[in-house]
Amino acid sequence: MTTRQQLMNIYERLFDAFGPQHWWPGRTRFEIIVGAILTQNTSWTNVARAIANLQAAGRLDPDRLHGLDAAELEPLIRPAGYFRLKAKRLRNFTQWLFEAYGGSLDALEAVETRRLREELLGISGIGPETADSILLYAMDRPVFVVDTYTARVAVRHGLIEPDINYEQLQYLFESNLEPDVTLFNEYHALLVRTGKDFCKPTPRCPACPLNDLPHEVQIESA
Known part of the structure; x- marks a missing residue:
């Protein structure tokens, strides 16, 4: 499975589990x-x-x-x-x-x-x-936003090494996905949801929509 296929598999599983996240809240x-x-x-x-x-x-x-x-x-x-x-x-x-x-x-x-x-x-x-x-x-620009939650999911699922920086993590997504504002918006929001609810420093893997994908967990300090 290519990296693009892995990323889209993760996205589809999260979207199926959580649905649209309606980010970012704001009227203007x-x-x-x-x-x-x-x-x-x-x-x-x-x-x-x-x-x-x-x-x-x-x-x-x-x-x-x-x-x-x-x-x-x-x-x-x-x-x-x-x-x-x-x-x-x-x-x-x-x-x-x-x-x-x-x-x-x-x-x-x-x-x-x-x-x-x-x-x-x-x-x-x-x-x-x-x-x-x-x-x-x-501004509706196709720029992938990454954060601690993104890094944790990506590292634990073997998509990138633990000692990555912001630009390397962002490149992982931007180089393997179509530059689509809607996709980038929803994907980031879904990763945040996953990180907050399941992929915590001490993870809750059994209930996570990604649990049956290959992953390796190292418990982090909170």
Whole structure:
């Protein structure tokens, strides 16, 4: 079985078991971007509360959020945790957006994906996972988002070595799958679901939809 066949087999099993995950929650492109920045090191429940605060305050668009100073922004996003740090990151993003593109998310449509990724990574506080989440979920670019859950499933199923980095793990998926936004969206969400519910540091293999596939488990420290 080729690597592509292995990856598609995993995807199909997870999709059959869990169905569509409806990622990423967000009514607007900007809301998705804000969520991608706020969700670093916290649960989505907390992010949703912070986004609700921004919405209630009428600040959930680039112009209105960009006009907030730190003292105004921090209390609104407090539920997301690390609110001072995340306020800086949000302000860094909007500053870049206004300085480089006049505050227009529509202007990003004309920017080639690789270049846009490099620009996002140049914003202080935006790392690879956040940048790729923005590209995939907000900008509909065929960029595969990977994370700890992705790595754990891939390593345990022998798809890649344990000492891989982000780019190597991303390349595993992007080089073996069609560059399809819908597929990349759903696959990442399904891997997160699998990692949270079954492929934990101490795994719950018997109930996992992938249990009858060849795999080797090394218990990780939590």
